[in-house]
Amino acid sequence: MTDVPSSSEATPPGREEVARGAHEAAEVYADWESVYRDNVVGIYQLAMRRVGSSADAEDLAQEVLIRTLKTLRLPAPVHNVRAYLVKTARTVLADHWRRHYGDQAAITEVALVPAEALSATPNGVAADRAQRLLGLLPDRFHRILELRFLRGYSIREAAREMGLTEVNARVLQFRALRKAAEFETEVLE
Amino acid sequence: MSKSPAERVGAFVDDLLRGRRPRRFAAKEDELEAMRVAAGLAAGRVGADLPSKEALDRIHQELARQMDDSPILEPRFSRRAWLRTVSAAAAAVVAGVVIDQVVGGSEVPLGATAGGPVLMPDKGQWRPVAALSDLPEGHARAVSTGSVEAVIVNDSGNIHAVSGICTHLGCRLVPDDALPKLNCPCHQTAFAWSGKVLYYRLKQEPADLPRIQSRLRDGQIELYVV
Numbered sequence: 001m002t003d004v005p006s007s008s009e010a011t012p013p014g015r016e017e018v019a020r021g022a023h024e025a026a027e028v029y030a031d032w033e034s035v036y037r038d039n040v041v042g043i044y045q046l047a048m049r050r051v052g053s054s055a056d057a058e059d060l061a062q063e064v065l066i067r068t069l070k071t072l073r074l075p076a077p078v079h080n081v082r083a084y085l086v087k088t089a090r091t092v093l094a095d096h097w098r099r100h101y102g103d104q105a106a107i108t109e110v111a112l113v114p115a116e117a118l119s120a121t122p123n124g125v126a127a128d129r130a131q132r133l134l135g136l137l138p139d140r141f142h143r144i145l146e147l148r149f150l151r152g153y154s155i156r157e158a159a160r161e162m163g164l165t166e167v168n169a170r171v172l173q174f175r176a177l178r179k180a181a182e183f184e185t186e187v188l189e
Numbered sequence: 190m191s192k193s194p195a196e197r198v199g200a201f202v203d204d205l206l207r208g209r210r211p212r213r214f215a216a217k218e219d220e221l222e223a224m225r226v227a228a229g230l231a232a233g234r235v236g237a238d239l240p241s242k243e244a245l246d247r248i249h250q251e252l253a254r255q256m257d258d259s260p261i262l263e264p265r266f267s268r269r270a271w272l273r274t275v276s277a278a279a280a281a282v283v284a285g286v287v288i289d290q291v292v293g294g295s296e297v298p299l300g301a302t303a304g305g306p307v308l309m310p311d312k313g314q315w316r317p318v319a320a321l322s323d324l325p326e327g328h329a330r331a332v333s334t335g336s337v338e339a340v341i342v343n344d345s346g347n348i349h350a351v352s353g354i355c356t357h358l359g360c361r362l363v364p365d366d367a368l369p370k371l372n373c374p375c376h377q378t379a380f381a382w383s384g385k386v387l388y389y390r391l392k393q394e395p396a397d398l399p400r401i402q403s404r405l406r407d408g409q410i411e412l413y414v415v
Contacts, residue, residue, distance in 0.1 A: 032252060032256045036248070036249060036252055040240070040245060040248060040249075041239070041240060041245075041365075041367050044238075044239075044240040044244070044245075045232075045238045045239070048232045048237065048238045049228065049229055049232045049238060050225075050228055050229075051228050052205040052211075052227060052228030052229070052230075052231035052232055053204070053205055053208075053209070053210055053211055053228075053231070054208065054237070054240075054241075054244070055208075055209075055210045056210055056211075057240070058240065058244045058247065058248065061240070061248060062247075062248045062251055062252070065248065065252055066251070066252060066255050069252065069255075069256060070255070097221075099213075100211070100213045101213065101214065101215065101216040101220075101221060101224065102215040102216060103216065103221050105218075105221070126229070126232045126233040126237070126238040127233045127234070127235050128233075129229070129233055130229070130230050130233025130234075131233075133226075133229075133230070134230075145230060148202065148206065149206070149227075149230040149231060149233065149234060150233075150234065152206065152234075152322075154203075155199060155203065167195075170195045170196060170199040171193075171195045173195070173198075173199060173202065174194060174195035174198050174199065174223055175195075177198065177202075177222075177223035177224075177226045177227055178219060178222055178223050178226075180226045180230075181222040181223060181225065181226045184225070184226055184229070
């Protein structure tokens with residue numbers, strides 16, 4: 001069923017190289033570079049899902065890595081480092097919500113971040129989750145959030161599309177988000 | 190001055206969707222609930238939960254600056270390391286692009302460095318799987334038509350598609366845009382965007398990914414599938 005690639009063309013890394021890299025990844029992190037390389041995308045995604053702003057997610061991912069790396073002594077076992085990264089991420093994210101929006105309950109919210117949260121996820125996963133969440137909502141709630149978040153309409157465009165005033169579109173958006181909050185834990189695995 | 194919750198949360202959502210850093214304010218509990226959902230939905234826009242290469246570079250540089258006991262050789266080390274890892278992919282991706290530009294007729298030339306064979310289903314038809322606007326440059330996305338799992342790729346404006354199933358034992362591939370590659374979650378195997386095997390930890394090299402014909406029509410990415 002396949003074309004066997006010729007051995008002279010662009011080749012994968014040597015098998016020993018792959019095996020060595022995988023061994024290191026499975027056992028210990030020897031230096032901060034490998035901690036960064038393995039986890040930065042997962043940490044960024046975790047932060048992005050919690051704050052929704054790429055600029056904030058970048059700052060928070062950086063803070064999580066720096067705090068963790070300044071505390072941990074390397075080399076250290078991978079699972080220890082990751083557990084510590086998740087713990088740090090919870091604190092940093094809760095601090096963000098508390099400092100920016102006065103959210104005193106953030107620490108309990110963020111405690112729900114699962115330990116395996118650092119695995120980088122495919123870029124469709126957050127989108128699938130959004131779709132599933134919207135699918136649970138009544139029609140007009142679904143529609144306003146779909147127009148705004150998935151189709152990129154401004155509030156003015158969404159209002160026109162739905163035959164509403166802008167003020168009413170904002171109210172509908174707020175009510176839709178609150179309704180979605182009731183379902184969110186069901187969708188968040 | 191005294192805005193309603195709908196207005197305050199609305200401003201927060203506007204900031205998120207326009208890529209601005211949201212302004213701080215003291216939110217009430219019902220506002221916070223709505224804002225948490227809004228953050229998750231904003232991250233759910235296609236490609237939005239992946240860091241840009243520039244963001245990763247900035248994080249890396251700051252880490253390098255702060256980890257002073259670990260002198261860095263040069264600031265872009267990580268990108269260089271990644272490029273070394275995926276150097277095999279680079280040639281294959283280029284070949285894939287050339288081939289994909291030819292796609293559209295029923296015969297697709299197979300280049301020597303391309304991925305696997307081209308899927309030519311009996312009774313195939315063009316089916317839209319995503320809007321082009323939902324697949325920014327430099328991103329890959331897993332899609333399904335019900336019968337076929339695929340990964341669509343926007344490589345510098347060139348759109349192409351490969352099977353989304355690992356040729357080893359059928360696990361669904363996970364696009365990793367940062368490197369870029371398609372990871373098999375089961376056995377540490379990865380494919381280039383072109384479908385070519387990049388690396389593997391198996392006794393035998395798995396086959397390259399079958400490619401899927403793709404085209405653009407009315408802003409929609411369509412695949413030739415069943």
